[in-house]
Amino acid sequence: MKARAFFTTLGLVFAAAACASNGGATDELNMGLSKASVFDTPTPAPYAYSDAKPGWNDPLPRAWEDAPPQIPHRVDKFLPIVAADNQCLDCHDVPRYIDQPRNMDRSVKSKSPMPRTHYASNELDEVSGARFTCTQCHVPQSNAAPLVESTYR
DSSP, X not given: OHHHHHHHHHHHHHHHHHHHOOTTOOOGGGSSSOSSOGGGXXXXXXXOBOOOOTTSSOOOOOSSTTOOOOBOSOOGGGOSOBTTBOTHHHHHOOGGGTTSOOOOOTTSOOOOOOOGGGBSSTTXXXXXXXXXXXXXXXXXXXXXXXXXXXXXX
């Protein structure tokens, strides 16, 4: 019991001494990993999305194997993408093109089909309810430079 009271008192003394001394305080300029002020960070340069119309552009390379395909066209006119109004399906809900060779002739408009995994059943007649938020996995590409260089390969 005496040891418990002793250590409690000793802890309170150390806590009071730590609060009373201001020598260990860190000012706001030295708080983070960066030694520069967040207010000195430059604003990224403006970027633009491709002006290519859907169906007339080549597929973009994937970031890694089995990564979701990137969107090679603008999507601002298709937003918001919701189950009741998903304009992506106008061109990509084409089950008859699944497992067919891609049309690489860009003088003819091309439709790239969604994979079988995006459908609710093997009949390919209904898109799965979890697949209506296309931009959750698929992103349009812009000419923006990376904010941080990557060595990932």
